[in-house]
Amino acid sequence: MIRLFKHYSPQAVLLLGLVDAVLLFVAAEAGWVIRAHQIAMAPGSIATRIPQLLSFVAALQIALVSVGAYGVASFLSLRFAAARLAVAIALGVLFLSLIFFLVPALTLWRSNLFYAMIIAIVLLLAGRALLGRTLGSDTFKRRIIVLGAGQRAARIGALAARPGSNVVVAGYVAMGEPGVAVDDAIPRGDIPNLAAHVIDRNATEVVLALEERRNALPLKDLLRVRTTGVAVSEISTFLERETGRIDLNSVNPSWLIFSDGFSSGRMVSGVVKRAFDVAASLLLLVLTLPVIVAAAVAIKLESRGPAFYRQRRVGLYNQPFEILKLRSMRQDAEVAGQAVWAEKDDPRITRIGRFIRKVRIDELPQTWTVLKGEMSFVGPRPERPQFVAQLEEQLPFYAERHMVKPGITGWAQINYPYGASIEDARHKLEYDLYYAKNYSPFLDLLILLQTLRVVLWPTGAR
Known part of the structure; x- marks a missing residue:
């Protein structure tokens, strides 16, 4: 990488x-x-x-x-x-x-x-x-040695075995932890010199995947490996790099605090981002106005109720705001305003609504919210207050996704198919945290370009 x-x-x-x-x-x-x-x-x-x-x-x-x-x-x-x-x-x-x-x-x-x-x-x-x-062959893949033989080490092995992986596991070293999950791991005691072992396996990186790090870090081994020129990575950093997301199963608060990212020097980038949002939202509103009007007329002809609807969402720093969307569900989709997760083939969605969701036309009026500054084109998708309260109780670090302005499209949207469950929210949160940690105009540009792929080949739009 x-x-x-x-x-x-x-x-x-x-x-x-x-x-x-x-x-x-x-x-x-x-x-x-x-x-x-x-x-x-x-x-x-x-x-x-x-x-x-x-x-x-x-x-x-x-x-x-x-x-x-x-x-x-x-x-x-x-x-x-x-x-x-x-x-x-x-x-x-x-x-x-x-x-x-x-x-x-x-x-x-x-x-x-x-x-x-x-x-x-x-x-x-x-x-x-x-x-x-x-x-795509092993020639361009990094060879790694995994320190650990438990479930974390097994996860790295499963990742390396996937088609298109960027790494090859050159060996596992069991560090005496209980619950060995990798059968071919070599006990540390059978290796006289760990640094020489790493070099003999032609490895360029050692990944620390211990189940319990407290008082168990092999500092002398890691120091000798590092001084040979071989990179040493902690599993959370390794998984962030290889998967493009923050792995919630391995990350801890101290890693988020001391790792590179969440830069405060974003003033220039923020100005550029806002300037782009204003210019692009004005242009998009002008160009897509006929499409929005046509979709609104079709919605009115198919079902009773207004063509547009406002919905309360949670934005930057947990501040509530309202988004404007084209209505894609029946007017009575939510009884008494009770928020309900969308389902696959949701019967509440109208025929016109299914089409405009698939090609993302229902999102176009949100450009007005972008123009007002409550949203950006790129950022984590804003959730409804009822879901936010539920997810903050069940998912660690969920509140941290609100430290960046929400967006119409985002890193999670182009990397994870639509989902409407706690587990789906967990996966999307991992991508949102990666975006918040590694934000740059370059990443915004990449997301905007890749959004076209999602529109052309929609997966799971609901």
Whole structure:
């Protein structure tokens, strides 16, 4: 993993992205040269069209990120990769059309663009066919030694065994803890020199996964391992990096207090975030007004009651506010205002409501709440006060998610399918805590782009 702007990205993904950028640049230049030869025109120096070529690369690269073309499945299935590439190319054309409209100087000829798109599809598919398996193989994975043989160590082993994992477990060392859950763990007493053992296994990291750390930390062993140049990580830090969430089963208050994150120096980032929210919400309200009006009319025609409804939610610093949404349920969905979790195939949802939920049209009026400053485009989803009171009693650190402004989309929404239970809330909280801890404009941008993937391939929308 490589940390960019406080967010971890696998080396294989970054390398594939770099390869794609080079291939897209080659495709754009090849499209220009082919068309120039067709009309008997000298191609000229490549330096004269660098801005146009880079605009092609940027638009297609953004489209690839937006559709999830760098997900785990892209390394494991060429068919999956081809499907995402096809959608990305189509979106890329739309992005380029917008760029050409706003900045005419960056325009490529339509014939150039056609050839470049065809060549790009071929090159990107060939690149994944040749490199996909290699980038997803053990060659680009870190080898780790796990100190511990209990349930925590077993969890690390299960994580490493998943398709697309970024690590390989080179061995387990039992540290004398009760309840051994890993059969092939080597007792610490059978290893004369732990540092030499780690080096012999070609490991680059040691992960501390003891069940009980109190008075049990092998400080001398860890010091010798660290001085050999091998990284040493605690299980909570390791799981945060590998899963993109804060694992509630292993984390404790002291780790949250002393670990890197929750930076107070967010003044500039906050100003940038608010400026984006204001500009984007104004633009989105203007562009989507016809869609909102059409959906409101359809709702009124299908069922009784208002097309819009307000609902009380808990926002920044536990302050209540009201969100505005298009109504997707019957007017009598909640008797006496009693909050009820949504269910799969919830019978309270109308036919129009099911559609607008699936494509997220019901969320569009919330841009007014963003414009007012009560929400942001990116942040943890705000919950209703009744659910917040229940979840704060049952889930540790739930109140900490209210230390950042709530959002329309968020890290939990793009990484975890819709759920309406305490266990689902627990998983989403782990992602929300990761966002609150590692917030940056870069992460916001990544979430906004990946939200398009969730809209195109909705999972579990209710």
